[in-house]
Amino acid sequence: MAVPASRSTVRALRALQKCTQQTVRVAPRARYIPQHVRAFTLSTRRHEDHSEPGHDVKYTTDLYPEIKRDPKFSELTQEHVDFFKKTLSDESAVIDGLSKDATDDIEPFNRDWMKKFRGRTKIVLKPKNAEEVSKILKYCNDNMLAVVPQGGNSGLVGGSVPVFDEVVINLTRMNKIRGFDDVSGILVADAGVIMEVADNYLKEHGHVYPLDLGAKGSAQIGGNVAANAGGLRFLRYGSLHGNVLGLEVVLPDGTIVDDLSKLRKNNTGYDLKQLFIGAEGTIGIITGVSLQTPQRAKAVNVAYFGLESYEKVQKAFKEAKMRLGEILSAFELMDAESQKFVHNKTQMKRPLEGEYPFYCLVETSGSNGEHDNEKLEAFLEHVMGEEIVTDGVVAQDDTQIAELWSWREGITEAIGHNGGTYKYDLSIPIKDLYQLVEDTRERLNSKNLIGDNKTALGVVGFGHMGDANLHLNIPVRQYDKEVEEALEPWVYEWIQKRNGSISAEHGLGIVKKKYIGYSKSPVMIELMKQIKQLYDPKGIMMPYKYI
Amino acid sequence: MAVPASRSTVRALRALQKCTQQTVRVAPRARYIPQHVRAFTLSTRRHEDHSEPGHDVKYTTDLYPEIKRDPKFSELTQEHVDFFKKTLSDESAVIDGLSKDATDDIEPFNRDWMKKFRGRTKIVLKPKNAEEVSKILKYCNDNMLAVVPQGGNSGLVGGSVPVFDEVVINLTRMNKIRGFDDVSGILVADAGVIMEVADNYLKEHGHVYPLDLGAKGSAQIGGNVAANAGGLRFLRYGSLHGNVLGLEVVLPDGTIVDDLSKLRKNNTGYDLKQLFIGAEGTIGIITGVSLQTPQRAKAVNVAYFGLESYEKVQKAFKEAKMRLGEILSAFELMDAESQKFVHNKTQMKRPLEGEYPFYCLVETSGSNGEHDNEKLEAFLEHVMGEEIVTDGVVAQDDTQIAELWSWREGITEAIGHNGGTYKYDLSIPIKDLYQLVEDTRERLNSKNLIGDNKTALGVVGFGHMGDANLHLNIPVRQYDKEVEEALEPWVYEWIQKRNGSISAEHGLGIVKKKYIGYSKSPVMIELMKQIKQLYDPKGIMMPYKYI
CATH class of the missing domain: 3.30.43.10 (Uridine Diphospho-n-acetylenolpyruvylglucosamine Reductase, domain 2)
Known part of the structure; x- marks a missing residue:
């Protein structure tokens, strides 16, 4: 078990860091290989x-x-x-x-x-x-x-x-790294280079691929860009719209657009490459990518907290941003139900003694481990002293880091073993984020659809709090028309009312094509169609999808 | 004078930090108010x-x-x-x-x-x-x-x-801050809000406007976005393409595009707002901006170095990125000539005893001053121990920070008092960055155009090294056809050969319109014209400019 950092013990945290640990049944590097990824x-x-x-x-x-x-x-x-x-x-x-x-x-x-x-x-x-x-x-x-x-x-x-x-x-055969400048950190690669290959290459040069995804062993750089992938490092390194410096793209008519700039700054006209970031291959094929890559962090710390309310989760997030500042690299939210599912599935010992309505996982990544520890301790001391966080633990080694991450990354697997799951990948302004989970729970309860002998086993909320990205999951014993009708289009309408996004990071593809109107106005959809028409007038690219 | 940190004294740096300082003739906050800005x-x-x-x-x-x-x-x-x-x-x-x-x-x-x-x-x-x-x-x-x-x-x-x-x-009358979420750090404001007003507002909430420019007392948010402004915080907080979350734009035909998303993640279709970032008002008018703003740094440190070669400057930059990591907020390059001009103009005592071919200014911004000091000292110790940097000083207070910055920010003023200056704002892959200054010097020398009784007083190179953004300046006694013909189109051709940008951060406007072909291919220019035609078919927006 990781070191407890409850209110009474937080001041002794530093001294405790060397104490003996119980072995926890969790595979090393589980963080990177949750079941669905395996x-x-x-x-x-x-x-x-x-x-x-x-x-x-x-x-x-x-x-x-x-x-x-x-x-x-x-x-x-x-x-x-x-x-x-x-x-x-x-x-x-x-x-x-x-x-x-x-x-x-x-x-x-x-x-x-x-x-x-x-x-x-x-x-x-x-x-x-x-x-x-x-x-x-x-x-x-x-x-x-x-x-x-x-x-x-x-x-x-x-x-x-x-x-x-x-x-x-x-694009699999387009798998060459074309160049890397270790002064500027700019990587130029074929679109078909696999994320993990790129990251391993960058690791040797002290840099890091600015995205981390479960699928990194298969996902390709070009696909990342075409999908505008988000993932685990988004909070720290930001969007591909900021990190992609240039693209080589082939348009549907065969025109090769060589906009493979290796410059961080280039104010010479419309930034057309941006259109292809997130276009999901509908207006051209990305064949090469120029990417700004950050320095690789030397030290990583992970802490796991229990909190009494969503209001306190928001406060904790704010304090983390303020006190951890430049080293904060993840702030993940898990609700009580999500952790119950993980516990029931894995039978792992819970990281904290008590149970709480909310849990957060905080990760720091920095260039100096000692400094990072001090910042994390000061943060813990503050949030526990102010009773924002009720209890917490800090991982002491890589195994414990993986263990704590497994309470977040194991959710999908834990709830996916019951027959099926209704899944929504949503972005909502942070203050409203968890309200959707409560409203969904209430709605299914009021329709008598949830419980021991009912179709739905529960309503689970978790996600990338730092990016206001909620994963709303409803595990069911079997897919069921009544549950589906209770959820849709109600969830999308709920999102629309709060100007949220019905697809935070997964994109549109074939699944969300028909729901785009819940996140984009008719004017925006019309403008998007103009772009599609401009670049692919014959409509040969990705028919039946996106827009 | 700031504390000297020459090789022999670097280990004593910490002890020296409290020693008495000579008063330096520099206005407090000079950093923010160089002459041209005043x-x-x-x-x-x-x-x-x-x-x-x-x-x-x-x-x-x-x-x-x-x-x-x-x-x-x-x-x-x-x-x-x-x-x-x-x-x-x-x-x-x-x-x-x-x-x-x-x-x-x-x-x-x-x-x-x-x-x-x-x-x-x-x-x-x-x-x-x-x-x-x-x-x-x-x-x-x-x-x-x-x-x-x-x-x-x-x-x-x-x-x-x-x-x-x-x-x-x-847009001056559109000057309302529409909202700020202090949990997410997302600011929504009218386009006409002045940068400094926004930054002061954000300061009260512990956040910072992600751009810093000399013109911040007048420049407006909408103008920043339309111009895709870069500036002093670019190295740390990145491009507006990453930080702008949404825009409200009015198209030439009067259509109001409400894409004022307050979400960090939203993968629902083409990211059209990106087209308006850097479009310089040619395809619509930005009326509202939604912006991700970072936490405000609590501690700022500034150091100033002398280096023997451009190769060592590159090494120092690499070490700074590695050892200062997440707290590095500026890495500025100034050559010997630039500092000579500042010295001659201001008669300020030079920060270092000796003279060097190159100088760098390094700034750190972080959430913990003590940690930042330690990192900076360790960095200094390393780069001086390895003889990458020959001599250096670290500012001890805000006045000294302003003093050191004035050696960088005072360049424009110092060289601008001689009759005129040929100015180029260029982006070039870092390894070639300074070669242009040397080649320009050689070219003007070979044509006998530079020296005591010649038209050109010198060739000066400085800029945002961290962003590979060089300002090449040639101060002249008067504007002169012969000098101009020696410089143009030669400079642009030089840039073109190295896939550089003829406008790193200043944009095209009327000045660079005719030179865009040096940085963009005919294919790219054709695609840009398509976009202009799509959004402004009658061509009423910004005629005679951009493209």
Whole structure:
């Protein structure tokens, strides 16, 4: 168990730091490999996984029967295939699904890691560079072949797999780090470089990839940018809109846009690259990325608190920002129910003795461990002295850091073993953040849908407090029309009233396409359609998705 | 004098920190009020200033005789004026230059603070809110009246004043702070709020405006965003593309785009607001801004070093990033010539005993002064022990901080008193940054244009090393065709070869419009023109400028 830091003992914290620890049953590095990610990592061995009996995946069109194939798109012919084979430098870069014996090879690219979406593409192309992407796209545009760009295929909204027979352009072979300047910290890389590969490379140079995601073992840099991924380091290093310095993009008509600037400052015209950050591949394919990377922190500390109210959580967050300042790297919120689920599932000893309505996990990352410890202790002393936080523990080593993180990162797994989960990834102004969980709980209670013998097992709230990003999860014994109707569109309406976002970090893809109106005004949607029309007038990119 | 930290004494630094200081002739807070800014601040009293005899300003069209008024634009009539008077809530919100007695009132809005640009507008409109801006723009668009949005009028490229008779829409009356959430640190404000007003407001709440500029007493938030201003806090808090969370913008046709999100994360479609950041008012008028603001640092330290080579400057920067990490807030470069000019002008005692080819100013800002001191000392000890830095001093109080900053911020003033200065605001990959200064020096030398009795007094290099942003300045006894021809387009070609930016932070305006091709490819320029065409098909916004 980590060192208790209850009110009476907080002053002795420093002395206690060397005391003997009980061993806790938690795998080292569990922080980075929660169950859903482990499952995901395995799923990169796609072919084997998906051929398992009893694990077949329904077609996306079964899930969305209202989506019809747009007849304006051509169907793949042998002539098309021959062109692609001739065009790509390496014949193995074309997986040809027209020939019968390639069906097994092509199937993994039709499916997403969650085994939730499944398309029917007949061809996968793996270009080696922007020029090849350009030739492919020009040909597809000229011949009305619909296209889906595919990176690590680790998205959560069904964006990276085809719906019907779209041509899959997979970026995996574009996996070179093009350059790194260790004075400026600027990395230039192919879009297909895997996050973890980039981060390991940067680690050797004392830098860090400015994003951290569960899926980092598969997700690619280009996909991160296309999805405007958020993740665990967002609070500290901010948005990709600030960190991406330049992009190389191929437009649907084959135009290569070389805006791969290696400059932090460049005020020479509209910052067009920004449009492609978060565009989910709908207006072009990102083939190269120039990225500002921060120094790697030498010291990491993690603390875990119990708090009596959401008001106190907000106070604690404010104090953390003030007292931890520049070293604060995560402030995560978990409610009582979320921790109950983790406890029931893992049977791990709880980090704190008592139970509380709210828990927070605070992480610091800095260049001087001693200084960071002192700041964290001073912060703890203050929030406990002021009774903002009722009890708390501080991890003493990497194992304990992983243990404490597992109480946050284990939630998804712990609640996912009951039949199903209604999941919402929302952003709401901080003061209203938790109200949604309470309102949802009340709503399901009033409809008698929640409890021991009811469909819903509970209403769970957790998320990236520092980014005002709430994950609202409702675990159910089985998916149920009545629960669904109680939740939707009610949740989206609730968000809309508070000017929140119905997709904080997961994007639109196919899942959220129809709900965009809850977060964006008709004027904004019209302006977005203009941009789509401008860059992809024939609509070949990512049809049936986004907008 | 600040405490010397030469190699032999660095270990005693801590003990020395209390020793008696000589008084230095430098105004307290000089950091924030260098001469050119003081001049600028005074110029907000525009009418009085500009009516002084002998200070009359030439028309912009005298400077750029090749720019002709576009006859597609209507000339202002009484009917137009009557519409505006009827439309704006307050009659004093219309300064009507058609009537003779308003000429004096209108003249200040025709001129920029540098007294370099002068237009001939006949009307200035001061709307109170987005709805009024919308009515004005719709009318101008319908009636082909050209428009110039005007904020604090503190730009450096002639963007904020009319060239001919464009209608000036001045945002000064939109000066309300709309809201601040002290948990999230998110500020929402009218575009016309002055930076310093915003920063003072934020100071009361323990936060800080994420930009710092010399012109902060006049520059407005909306202008900052429209210009994508960089400034002194860029190294620490990053780009406005990361810090701006939402915008309220009025398009040329009067459409009000309400994208004033108060969310850090919102992945629901193209991030259109990004287009308006740095668009310099060419595709719409920003009327409201939602901004992420960081915690205010409690402690600030400043050190000043002498170094033997540019290679060592790069090493020192790398070490500063590594050892000062999260508290590094500025790393400024000044070459020997720049410091010689400051010394000759001010006769201040130099901070260091010897003279060096390069000087750096390092600033730290953190939440714990004691920790920051320790980090700075450890950094100093290392860079001096390794002979990366030859000598250095650390400021002991606010006066000394201001003194040290004056050696950096006083450069512009010191070199500006000789007749004129050729100025370039450039961004270049860090390793090449100073080479341009040396090459320029060699070029002017080889042409016999530099020296005691020559036109050019020297070639001076300084700037925001942390952002790879070089200010190349060539002070001259008088502006001279031969020097100009030696410099241009040679400097721009030099930049182009290294994929640098010809405008790192000042933007395009009227000054850099014709040089954009040196920093952007024909493809990029074509794509930019598409955006301009999309949002402003009649071309009423900022004609003659940007693109």
